[in-house]
Amino acid sequence: MVKLRYEIEGGNFDLAGGASSQVKKVLKQLNIDPVLIKKIVVAMYEGEVNIVAHAYKGQIEVQIFPDRVEMKLTDEGPGIPDVEAAMKEGFSTASQRVREMGFGAGMGLPNMKKNTDELRIETEVGKGTTLIMTKYLAYE
Amino acid sequence: MKVSDLIEKLGLTVFAGSGSVSNEISGGYVSDLLSDVMGKAREGEVWITLQNHLNVIAVASLKDLSAIVLVNGITPSPDVVEKANQEGIPVLGTTEPAFSITGKIYRLIK
Numbered sequence A: 001m002v003k004l005r006y007e008i009e010g011g012n013f014d015l016a017g018g019a020s021s022q023v024k025k026v027l028k029q030l031n032i033d034p035v036l037i038k039k040i041v042v043a044m045y046e047g048e049v050n051i052v053a054h055a056y057k058g059q060i061e062v063q064i065f066p067d068r069v070e071m072k073l074t075d076e077g078p079g080i081p082d083v084e085a086a087m088k089e090g091f092s093t094a095s096q097r098v099r100e101m102g103f104g105a106g107m108g109l110p111n112m113k114k115n116t117d118e119l120r121i122e123t124e125v126g127k128g129t130t131l132i133m134t135k136y137l138a139y140e
Numbered sequence B: 001m002k003v004s005d006l007i008e009k010l011g012l013t014v015f016a017g018s019g020s021v022s023n024e025i026s027g028g029y030v031s032d033l034l035s036d037v038m039g040k041a042r043e044g045e046v047w048i049t050l051q052n053h054l055n056v057i058a059v060a061s062l063k064d065l066s067a068i069v070l071v072n073g074i075t076p077s078p079d080v081v082e083k084a085n086q087e088g089i090p091v092l093g094t095t096e097p098a099f100s101i102t103g104k105i106y107r108l109i110k
């Protein structure tokens, strides 16, 4: 089992995607199916950017098992008041500044859902959000 | 078709990633929304956009896109150029708007 851990800084878009890029390299080295790597990387990038765009700071923990990859993204931030609404394509509370950069389409969470096998969200308004995503390596 | 063929046929400016212009082009994707590109673009596609910051390079690299074409005469900032060179992503430029350059690229690669 391989375990990776990254600290994510809220608001710093220059570094956004750095952790996902590292994980992609490791998955490649482990000879994981490129089709699955793509999906894992899309899901992780969206989660990483959401911490940067919507939270104050966070951590990403990636565990690579023989049969699955588990990503746990934890942040200190505003939390998500209505998870069901947030999951809908097009829903976004992104600021104007963030939108001008091309974020805020409200497609991040739907992308995470589409590209993983399991997505669990635990969130508390005013405290933060934990997202757990699992991708099974044996399928597809 | 390779990225270098596109550069030559359309007279595109090469801002960065000149070491990767032998990338093979599988198609194209036009969007200024990063999550849209993340979700829908496919490996080897040329990304036509007016977005010009570090995350554009991150997305292109994570998705294994073949090149980025910046429209409307947009010039990338030095940090974007540096990251694109590191990641080996060709960043190209045209003074044309997205509509016309996309039409030309479409004709060439279809």
Ligand SMILES: Nc1ncnc2c1ncn2[C@@H]1O[C@H](COP(=O)(O)OP(=O)(O)OP(=O)(O)O)[C@@H](O)[C@H]1O
Pocket: A046, A050, A051, A053, A054, A055, A075, A077, A078, A079, A080, A086, A087, A091, A092, A093, A094, A102, A103, A104, A105, A106, A107, A108, A109, A110, A129, B034, B035, B036
């Ligand atoms: N970690 C988080 N903390 C607080 N709110 C979040 C978090 N992740 C998502 N949200 C909320 O859910 C909404 C939808 O998220 P989603 O990733 O789908 O879209 P977006 O980030 O707004 O835009 P895009 O991902 O397309 O750039 C966000 O606008 C925000 O309100």
Ligand SMILES: [Mg+2]
Pocket: A046, A049, A050, A104, A107, A108, A109, B035
């Ligand atoms: Mg998002």
